[in-house]
Amino acid sequence: MNMHILTLFPEMVEQVFHTSITGRAVKNGYLTLEAINIRDYTNDRHQKVDDYPYGGGAGMVMQAQPVYDAWKAVSDQAGRRPRTVYVTPQGTLFRQSMAKEFAKEQDLVILCGHYEGIDERVLEEIVTDYVSIGDYVLTGGELPALVMADAIARMVPGVLKNQESAAMESLEGNLLEYPQYSRPEEWNGRKVPPVLLSGDHAKVDAWRREQSILRTKERRPDLFARAELTEKERERYFT
Numbered sequence: 001m002n003m004h005i006l007t008l009f010p011e012m013v014e015q016v017f018h019t020s021i022t023g024r025a026v027k028n029g030y031l032t033l034e035a036i037n038i039r040d041y042t043n044d045r046h047q048k049v050d051d052y053p054y055g056g057g058a059g060m061v062m063q064a065q066p067v068y069d070a071w072k073a074v075s076d077q078a079g080r081r082p083r084t085v086y087v088t089p090q091g092t093l094f095r096q097s098m099a100k101e102f103a104k105e106q107d108l109v110i111l112c113g114h115y116e117g118i119d120e121r122v123l124e125e126i127v128t129d130y131v132s133i134g135d136y137v138l139t140g141g142e143l144p145a146l147v148m149a150d151a152i153a154r155m156v157p158g159v160l161k162n163q164e165s166a167a168m169e170s171l172e173g174n175l176l177e178y179p180q181y182s183r184p185e186e187w188n189g190r191k192v193p194p195v196l197l198s199g200d201h202a203k204v205d206a207w208r209r210e211q212s213i214l215r216t217k218e219r220r221p222d223l224f225a226r227a228e229l230t231e232k233e234r235e236r237y238f239t
Contacts, residue, residue: 001031001103001156004074004082005145006067007112008049010035012142022150025159033149038062041069050115059116067111067122074109082107083128086118087141087148091130094148096171098131102148103155110148112141173228176220178211213237 005013013035018026025031039047043065050060075081083105092098102108111118111127133144153159181192195207217224217237229237 001105001153002034002078002107003031003110003149003152004034004036004107005110005112005142005149006036006038006070006074007140007142007145008038008062008114009112009140009142010037013146016146016150021159022153025153025156028158030158031153031156033153036070036074038066038070041073042066053116057116061116062114062118064119064122064125067118068125071109071111071122071126074107078107080107082109084109084111084126085129085131085148086111086113086123086127087132087144088113088117088130089132089135089137091132094131094133094144094151096151099148099151100155102152108152110141110145112145114140171223174216174223174226175212175228176216176223178208178215 007013017023017033017035022031022033026033039049042049042063049066050062053059053061071084083102085102085108087110109126131144131148133147138144181196185192185197193207195203198204213224213227213229213233214237216227
């Protein structure tokens with residue numbers, strides 16, 4: 001998979017790309033992560049990419065031409081019109097299911113806005129998905145883009161060493177992950193649940209499933225309402 005992030009601050013993005021799991025995945029060839037500097041595509045000799053908004057108002061607006069030309073360069077390189085995500089508070093809330101969907105793309109462009117936003121005309125021309133990471137406003141789109149890129153990268157086959165970890169972690173089936181424990185068996189007067197020491201894998205799996213359901217019901221009732229439960233579980237936990 002090839003991820004292309006269009007940004008005014010490529011150095012901010014690149015610092016994160018080459019660390020931890022994503023850095024290892026890039027090194028091992030499971031995906032490429034590229035930060036494209038939109039300023040490199042402006043026709044202005046001072047690398048200006050913004051101007052005053054028509055109709056007046058505070059702030060500046062990113063111009064259509066440099067954004068489009070940066071996107072066009074990626075499209076030409078890919079040989080197709082790539083799926084293009086614009087990170088904005090006006091978008092659909094980003095979810096794990098969306099990360100899985102985006103991870104299936106061969107090329108994915110993530111467009112980062114700044115200032116008061118981007119000229120609507122270029123958004124209409126290139127954007128396929130409007131996505132938000134939450135109901136709040138940040139200075140720019142780089143942090144949301146990195147959040148999304150990390151979540152998407154984890155879903156690319158081969159990126160995680162243990163593929164089971166992706167299938168069993170939080171938000172699978174709209175359930176939170178069960179509690180985790182490690183050595184020692186007792187810490188600060190708190191003991192590891194005996195079932196985890198039993199060696200009975202069936203009982204351990206059943207306990208973990210129950211804990212995931214109970215934790216989701218308590219902490220994220222919004223998720224719990226959409227949880228993928230069996231009929232027996234629904235009868236038990238919804239009554």
